[in-house]
Amino acid sequence: MADGSLIESGQVEHVARRRLPFALRVALVYLSARVVTTGFFAIAAALAGLGTRFGPHAGIGDLLMGWDAQWYWYVAVNGYPSVLPLTDSGQVAENQWAFLPVYPYLAQAIGAPFGSWAIGGIVISLVAGYLACLVLYRMLRMRLDRSAATWGVVFFAFAPLAAVFQIGYAESLFLLWLFLALWLVARRRYGWLYLLVPLMGFTRPGVLAFGLFLGLFAIHRWFTRRTEPFPVREIVHVVALGLWAVVVGFAWQVIAAAVTGRPDAYLATELAWRRNWLPDADGDFVPLHGFLQGVAFWFGSWGMGAVTGYIALGLLVVAIVALLLFEPHVKRLGPEIRLWSASYLVYLLAVFFPQSSIFRLLVPVSPLWGAAAVPRSTLWRVAVLILSVAGQWWWIVNMYAMGNTYWQIP
Structure with a gap:
């Protein structure tokens, strides 16, 4: 073997000893979190009653395969329609084109030996969630000490929306692709991103945001090139990947249009869900319009008026910008x-x-x-964990299990 190889230098055993505690530590955190989440699902199933999405006598399995999980299963079984379904009023109805194909078909392949799509879907969510925790730890460890990185994973595993790690949703898988992509960018390793970008883009919406991220990242690297060189090779990769993300981001709309013969097939499908809140919602997609429309709707429903909503939204945007630019703990995470x-x-x-x-x-x-x-205070970290678990309880029981009886238009 060549001089300096890992085997000759005895570093293989050292690397194994170093990595095993890290993987086990994350596994213990993740499994503990899943036990808590399962307990919440059991209680929520018992509380679900008449008027909820699940009805009385629901079990944990019913909740794990609820809501959007049914759509992913439907995609795996029936594929995508070549003719868009219409409502009685002639508008495009909710249909499979709103759900991207990687997760449902992968779950179908994994679940086939067991004769159950649900098994495949839950296995993917559980495994991808654990792997996402591992990658998140590695990513945080580039900027933070071991204690802070571990606690970051704890908060992630016990987060208010941690139920997505064990339901038939595509979020876990998307998070795995995303964290891998961000980690690779942070390490300046771009090759695998050419595969990860389409995996993200056909798992769930959001790859256009990754394209924007790469554009901003290129600008940042250009203006900081004196402290960290930005060689031509990296410039080519970042620009090419940004363009690739844009192409992938619009590809599903093109595919939906080609299959259905209707250019607005995807956007019209997405608007079908919006009509659950605004029955008259239709027409062409306009950036920002949906969010502004939603703010006006909700603040009007709460009796505070659209203007109050716009002011609140403006203040929220300013606060988020200030947080991302100036908050010292956030700045520690890196660009x-x-x-x-x-x-x-x-x-x-x-x-x-x-x-x-x-x-x-x-x-x-x-x-x-x-x-x-980042803060080292044990009291702070425990308090954040308690609030996260409380938020998880609220989301699982009220938002998810109670469904139609809890989240209602005022």
Whole structure:
């Protein structure tokens, strides 16, 4: 063997000893979190009654396969329609085109030997969630000490939306692809991103935000090139990957249009969900319009008026910008996590109509949990953990299990 190889130098055993505690530590955290989440699901199933999505006598399995999980299963079994279904009023109805194909078909392949799509879906969510924890730890460890990185993973594993790690949703898988991509960018290793970008883009929406992130990252690297060189090779990779993310981000719309013969097939499908709140919602997609429309709707429903809502939204945007730019704990995470978080929040502001899914759609900014873990105070960390678990209880029981009886238009 060549001189200096890991085997000759005896470093293989050293690396194994070094990595095993890290993997086991994360595994213990993750398994403990899943036990807590399962307990919450059991209680929520018992509390679900008439008028809820699940009804009386629901079991844990019913909750694990609830809501969007049914759509992913339906995609795996029936594929995508070549003719868009219409409502009685002639508008496009809810249909499979709103759900991207990687997760449902992968779950179908994994679950086939067991004769159950649900098994495949839950296995993917559980395994991808654990692997995402491992990558998150590695990513945080680039900027934080071991204690803070571990606590960042704890907050992530026990987070208010941690139920997505064990339900039939695509979030866990998307988070794995995303964390791997951010970690690779932070390490300046770009090759695997050419594969990860389409995996992200066909798992769930959000790859356009990654394209924006790469654009902002390129600008940041250019203006800081005196402290960290930005060679031509890296410039080519970052620009090419940014363009690749944009192409992938629009590809599903093109595919839906080609299959259905209707250019607006995907956007019209997405608007079908918006009509659950605004029955007259239709027409062309306009960036920012959905969010502004939603703010006006909700603040009007709460009796505070649209103007109050716009002011509140403006203050929230200013607060988030200040947090990402100036808050010292957030700055410790490095430019990659901060630029990604800003890009994704801009993306949500541009395309999303705020409703009951907004909490789940914020999960991709989970690397920010590292900032909450920076303070060394045990009291602080325990308090954040307790609040996270309380938030998880609230989301599982009220938002998810109670469903139609809890989240209602005032």
